[in-house]
């Protein structure tokens with residue numbers, strides 16, 4: 001039987017603008033952290049910082065959401081690196097292509113779907129199986145408010161995130177009986193490399209530090225669905241309530 005380390009977490013896409021602070025939040029709570037992403041050298045710098053500031057175990061693992069074949073062995077690699085099956089997993093990776101460019105190039109649409117949806121389902125299913133067998137654990141993924149309603153400005157990304165949200169909803173339903181918590185995180189705009197250079201309404205753009213705090217809190221409380229910041233729940237409620245005949249004429 002695999003041993004279990006309840007106070008440990010794997011952060012997938014650990015170098016994302018917001019994931020860095022999520023990793024910090026877990027380390028602050030005394031969790032051992034496995035950072036997983038594409039750039040080992042950069043992750044080692046983050047790991048050294050977390051070890052020094054929070055005196056926790058922190059290791060780094062190569063992870064590529066698009067390398068589906070590598071996902072089969074990833075849970076085992078994480079278990080070996082942490083010395084035990086981790087308590088939880090948080091999927092932070094994501095990719096958003098320019099919408100207009102993507103409309104002209106199916107490769108970009110495919111990358112959007114493969115990264116945000118197929119890649120996420122592939123790796124989360126691996127952890128789901130291990131946690132379900134163990135009958136405990138927590139899982140979370142960063143979806144997006146973009147998945148709540150399709151908009152002309154980013155509907156490929158929105159379609160992928162809508163799929164991810166539906167997947168997480170079903171996964172939560174499946175894992176409830178085994179005591180595994182599944183948290184869907186729906187951020188609004190955040191000031192990270194993903195939105196760099198975009199013309200966004202400043203008052204609605206969250207700092208990644210505060211967004212990460214809200215996310216970490218929600219995961220630790222085992223929440224089902226959380227909008228970050230909270231007011232996006234109401235914004236999206238209004239946006240979803242606009243009738244389709246009117247919505248299709250709008251540019252929001």
Ligand SMILES: NC(=O)c1ccc[n+]([C@@H]2O[C@H](COP(=O)([O-])OP(=O)(O)OC[C@H]3O[C@@H](n4cnc5c(N)ncnc54)[C@H](OP(=O)(O)O)[C@@H]3O)[C@@H](O)[C@H]2O)c1
Pocket residue numbers: 012013014015016017018019037038039063064065066091092093094095115142143144145186187188189190191192193194195
């Ligand atoms: N920023 C926003 O306004 C916003 C709003 C709603 C939802 N989100 C979601 O929040 C999450 C975090 O995004 P962010 O805002 O922090 O953006 P970010 O700084 O651009 O981070 C995206 C991360 O995803 C990683 N990634 C991309 N493709 C990958 C792959 N194939 N395998 C592994 N990692 C991959 C990138 O890794 P590299 O460092 O190797 O490139 C990067 O670290 C994403 O899921 C995003 O969709 C963001």
